[in-house]
Structure formats: structure tokens, C-alpha cells
Amino acid sequence: MKLRMSGYLFLIVLGCISGCQSNGNTPAKKGTTATTATKSQVSPSAQDYNNRGTAYQQAGRFHAAASAYQRAIELKPTLIEAHHNLGTVYVMQGKLTEAIVAYKRVVQLRPELAEAYVDLGRAYGLAGRLDEAIAEYQKALTRDATLVYAHYGIGLAYRHKGMFSEAIAALKQTMTLQPDFPNALMQLGFVYQETEQFTEAVETFTIITQIYPKNAEAYHELGVCHTKQGAYPKAIKAFERALQLNPEAVETQNLLQVAQGRAARQK
Numbered sequence: 001m002k003l004r005m006s007g008y009l010f011l012i013v014l015g016c017i018s019g020c021q022s023n024g025n026t027p028a029k030k031g032t033t034a035t036t037a038t039k040s041q042v043s044p045s046a047q048d049y050n051n052r053g054t055a056y057q058q059a060g061r062f063h064a065a066a067s068a069y070q071r072a073i074e075l076k077p078t079l080i081e082a083h084h085n086l087g088t089v090y091v092m093q094g095k096l097t098e099a100i101v102a103y104k105r106v107v108q109l110r111p112e113l114a115e116a117y118v119d120l121g122r123a124y125g126l127a128g129r130l131d132e133a134i135a136e137y138q139k140a141l142t143r144d145a146t147l148v149y150a151h152y153g154i155g156l157a158y159r160h161k162g163m164f165s166e167a168i169a170a171l172k173q174t175m176t177l178q179p180d181f182p183n184a185l186m187q188l189g190f191v192y193q194e195t196e197q198f199t200e201a202v203e204t205f206t207i208i209t210q211i212y213p214k215n216a217e218a219y220h221e222l223g224v225c226h227t228k229q230g231a232y233p234k235a236i237k238a239f240e241r242a243l244q245l246n247p248e249a250v251e252t253q254n255l256l257q258v259a260q261g262r263a264a265r266q267k
Contacts, residue, residue: 046076050085057089065089080109087119096127114143114150121153130157148178156187164195180211182218189221193228201225216245220252227255232263 044052053068069086072079087102103120110116121136134157140150155170168191174184185208192201202225208218223238239256243249 046072046079046082048072049075050079050082053082053085053089057085057092062089062093066093078109080106083109084116084119087123091123091126096123099123100127112143114140114147116140117143118147118150118153121150121157125153125157130161133157146177148174148181148184151177152181152184152187155184159187159191159194164191167191182208182212182215185211186218186221189218193221193225196228198225198228202229214245216242216249216252219245220249220255223252223255223259227259227262230262232259232266235259236263 049068049072053065053072056062056065056068066086066089069082069089072082073086076082083102083105087099087106090096090099090102100120100123103116103123106113106116107120117136117140121133121140124130124133124136134154137150137153137157140147144150151170151174155167155174158164158167158170168188171184171188171191174181175188178184185204189201189204189208192198192204202222205218205222205225208215209222212218219238219242223235223242226232226235226238236256236259239252239259242252243256246252
């Protein structure tokens with residue numbers, strides 16, 4: 001945050017130099033001079049406070065960031081960037097009610113901005129207000145049907161509502177727009193698991209391991225699916241790979257032992 005300072009130096013001459021001749025040898029009387037320096041300081045602008053808030057936010061000083069953004073808004077209530085940034089900081093702080101208010105203000109200021117509805121929908125979703133989240137995501141898509149995170153947000157909300165067919169459709173649309181979106185693939189895999197479509201779940205988690213071979217969670221879930229299918233050797237292999245990537249995963253260790261025990265009994 002830059003603090004702009006400007007100063008002007010004024011030279012003020014006090015008195016004057018005057019002299020009078022007395023019999024030709026009276027010296028001239030010297031006047032006195034004084035110099036006074038004053039500086040005028042320009043107060044930080046709304047944008048300055050917004051920039052300051054960004055710096056605090058990047059440093060993890062969320063309370064200071066929120067205060068800076070609030071000051072920016074006081075100086076310029078229409079500064080959309082400050083409202084958006086304030087909402088984001090509130091989300092990071094878990095202050096979801098406040099985040100919703102901030103994002104609503106962005107929508108009011110720029111109702112044509114599709115991304116603003118995505119932010120608002122995300123805040124609603126995190127607050128567990130799923131119907132409101134879906135409504136905001138849909139508003140975003142009426143303005144820009146290609147917004148990946150709007151489709152993803154809808155899929156996530158539908159999954160948590162137990163509306164699995166709708167969730168699958170939304171998540172598949174997300175991947176149509178961005179095939180290498182790991183979170184969307186992971187969520188789709190979870191939906192398939194929850195609906196006991198383990199073949200589809202295996203295919204989905206396998207895709208993730210192919211795109212992101214160091215994704216331990218995908219290997220873990222792949223092992224879970226193979227276990228559900230009774231394919232214990234495959235489950236063991238998946239769990240072992242997950243543990244190579246994340247050796248401290250206690251749940252994976254336990255499930256590996258289960259798969260190994262069941263595999264031994266099959267022999």
C-alpha cells in the first residue's frame with residue numbers, strides 16, 4: 001500500500017534589507033530572513049486501502065485485511081474489488097454470513113457479472129444453504145454457460161442434497177468444459193460410490209490417477225472401490241500406492257490390512 005506524500009518548500013523572507021547613508025559611512029542595516037518548511041500529506045485513497053488489504057491477506061493477516069477493505073469501502077462504497085476481497089477474507093475466516101453480505105453487494109453493483117454469482121453461491125454452499133447456492137449458480141450460468149465453477153458448484157450442492165442424478169449430470173458437464181478438473185472427477189467418483197456404481201467409480205478414480213499420478217486420495221478411493229467389488233489384490237495394490245504417496249494415512253493402513261486379510265482367506 002503506497003502512502004503518497006508531497007511537500008512544497010516555501011521560502012518566506014521576513015523583513016527587508018534597507019540601508020541609509022549617514023555621512024557616507026553608515027553601513028547598510030541587514031534584515032533577517034527565516035525559512036519555514038511545510039509538507040502536505042495526501043491521505044490514502046480507497047484503492048490504496050484495497051491494495052493494503054491484499055498485502056495483509058497474502059500474509060495471512062486476515063483481520064487486518066478485512067479492516068483495510070472496510071476502510072476502502074468507507075471511502076468508496078462502489079469499489080467492487082474491495083467488496084469482493086472482503087467477502088473472500090470472510091470466507092477464509094469462516095464468517096460466512098458476512099461473506100454473503102459482501103458478495104451480495106458485488107452482485108448489486110455489477111448484476112451482469114456472472115462470476116459474482118459464483119462467489120455468492122459458494123458462500124451459500126459453505127454455509128449449508130444449498131438451495132440458495134444452486135439458485136446463484138444458475139444465475140451465473142444464465143449469464144455465462146461456460147463457467148466451470150458454476151457447474152461444479154451445482155454438482156457439489158446436488159450431491160450433498162442427495163440428488164445424485166442431478167449431481168452426476170452437473171459434474172459431467174464440468175468435465176466436458178474442463179476434463180482435467182480433479183475436484184470434479186473426485187466428486188463424481190464419490191457420487192458413484194454413494195450410489196454403489198462401483199464400476200463407474202473405479203473408472204473415474206482411475207482417470208484421476210492417470211492425470212495426477214501422485215494423488216494419494218484417488219488411489220485410496222480406488223482401493224475402497226476394489227474392496228467393495230471383492231477385487232482384493234487390486235485393492236491391495238491401490239492402497240499400497242496410496243501409502244507410498246501418503247505414509248501417514250491411518251485409514252489407508254487399516255483398509256490395506258483388511259484387504260490383505262480377505263485376500264489371504266480367498267486362497
